[in-house]
Amino acid sequence: MSVDREELLSQAAELLTRRPTSSMDEIARAAGVSRATLHRHFAGREALVRALEQLGLRRLEAALEAARPEEGDAADAVRRMVAEARPLAGFLAFLVTENQLFEPGELHEGWNRIDARIGAVFQRGQEDGTFRLDLTPAWLVEALYSLVATSAWAVQDGKIASRDAVRMTTELLLGGALRRAEA
Amino acid sequence: MSVDREELLSQAAELLTRRPTSSMDEIARAAGVSRATLHRHFAGREALVRALEQLGLRRLEAALEAARPEEGDAADAVRRMVAEARPLAGFLAFLVTENQLFEPGELHEGWNRIDARIGAVFQRGQEDGTFRLDLTPAWLVEALYSLVATSAWAVQDGKIASRDAVRMTTELLLGGALRRAEA
DNA sequence: AAGGGATGAGACATCACTGTCTCATTTGGT
DNA sequence: ACCAAATGAGACAGTGATGTCTCATCCCTT
Numbered sequence: 001m002s003v004d005r006e007e008l009l010s011q012a013a014e015l016l017t018r019r020p021t022s023s024m025d026e027i028a029r030a031a032g033v034s035r036a037t038l039h040r041h042f043a044g045r046e047a048l049v050r051a052l053e054q055l056g057l058r059r060l061e062a063a064l065e066a067a068r069p070e071e072g073d074a075a076d077a078v079r080r081m082v083a084e085a086r087p088l089a090g091f092l093a094f095l096v097t098e099n100q101l102f103e104p105g106e107l108h109e110g111w112n113r114i115d116a117r118i119g120a121v122f123q124r125g126q127e128d129g130t131f132r133l134d135l136t137p138a139w140l141v142e143a144l145y146s147l148v149a150t151s152a153w154a155v156q157d158g159k160i161a162s163r164d165a166v167r168m169t170t171e172l173l174l175g176g177a178l179r180r181a182e183a
Numbered sequence: 184m185s186v187d188r189e190e191l192l193s194q195a196a197e198l199l200t201r202r203p204t205s206s207m208d209e210i211a212r213a214a215g216v217s218r219a220t221l222h223r224h225f226a227g228r229e230a231l232v233r234a235l236e237q238l239g240l241r242r243l244e245a246a247l248e249a250a251r252p253e254e255g256d257a258a259d260a261v262r263r264m265v266a267e268a269r270p271l272a273g274f275l276a277f278l279v280t281e282n283q284l285f286e287p288g289e290l291h292e293g294w295n296r297i298d299a300r301i302g303a304v305f306q307r308g309q310e311d312g313t314f315r316l317d318l319t320p321a322w323l324v325e326a327l328y329s330l331v332a333t334s335a336w337a338v339q340d341g342k343i344a345s346r347d348a349v350r351m352t353t354e355l356l357l358g359g360a361l362r363r364a365e366a
Numbered sequence: 367a368a369g370g371g372a373t374g375a376g377a378c379a380t381c382a383c384t385g386t387c388t389c390a391t392t393t394g395g396t
Numbered sequence: 397a398c399c400a401a402a403t404g405a406g407a408c409a410g411t412g413a414t415g416t417c418t419c420a421t422c423c424c425t426t
Binding site for chain 2: 075078097122125129130131132133134135136138139140142143145146147149150151153154159160164167168171172173174175176177178179180
Binding site for chain 3: 206207208219222226228
């Protein structure tokens with residue numbers, strides 16, 4: 001009888017990832033629910049987006065947890081993070097664009113925690129000599145997000161093969177486009 | 184008396200770069216023009232966006248021309264392209280998101296030409312041994328766009344310093360995060 | 367079987383944006 | 397200075413989405 005709220009959010013996320021401008025009615029139908037019920041669970045579009053943001057946060061935290069960023073070689077940790085985060089790319093991209101349009105100054109504690117945890121991996125790599133020092137961890141974090149999202153779009157647009165996405169993302173992020181001297 | 188159509192488009196671009204959902208009324212006011220006049224020059228929002236797309240195309244083509252991508256070392260050509268394209272990042276990002284929401288299948292000849300020209304730089308670099316072969320030119324083109332746009336956002340959000348933006352973008356794109364063996 | 371809570375369908379007013387129109391005013395050219 | 401073209405201000409109807417409400421129906425619980 002009761003609607004599975006979590007499942008409803010997942011369906012909404014799945015739709016909005018593809019069509020960010022979907023109306024509440026389209027979202028409701030995509031979730032197999034009437035518009036009235038959708039409103040009973042989420043007061044309005046804003047409330048829905050906020051709930052989706054929390055869902056995205058939980059998912060990304062789970063992905064980050066699965067990647068075990070504190071373990072082993074920093075470069076391998078980056079590889080695991082990219083691989084785990086990639087399925088979330090489209091959804092997270094939606095949340096980014098959606099939230100940036102609302103309050104530009106509002107800080108999001110949850111995202112900052114994740115940023116810090118990813119940034120710590122790069123910093124660890126810098127301290128043990130794995131990563132170069134002239135690229136700040138903050139920039140590398142942004143670049144990681146950016147490249148992961150871009151690889152997802154590129155696959156969707158047929159510009160790169162799906163099976164190459166994770167490899168080319170991590171290789172570019174870690175090794176860059178230049179040919180290594182020591183091959 | 185007459186409105187400077189080019190200047191109007193520039194103002195519209197400047198506003199929409201910051202607030203992509205701005206209404207026609209807001210756009211008109213930002214351009215210092217009445218809503219009626221805006222409609223006299225552009226039949227509707229779609230016509231305006233198309234004109235903006237052509238403007239973005241011209242600007243990017245001019246930037247690419249200024250970068251002289253066919254000259255000299257391929258890596259230097261990439262550096263010049265990043266430096267020239269950076270001021271356009273926000274505007275182009277708006278156009279990308281705007282057009283992806285409309286016709287997903289519609290091809291854009293102008294963008295393909297630019298993609299091809301940038302891709303040719305990476306291919307040239309691969310052929311002369313400057314760039315690695317396991318990252319496709321198409322992916323490197325996407326990564327270039329992505330990182331340029333990200334660096335612009337990161338500067339705007341205060342996550343990286345403005346003067347570091349171009350350097351960190353090119354360095355990551357070309358050299359990656361790993362420390363080079365041959366220092 | 368009965369009752370209660372939740373849902374689906376739809377009506378309803380509201381709101382913001384859009385596109386079009388009119389008319390007065392300003393501007394630029396001659 | 398004059399005329400024509402262009403602009404600004406505002407009115408207007410149409411549209412689509414939103415949020416709220418009602419009522420019938422369904423399903424689970426007891």
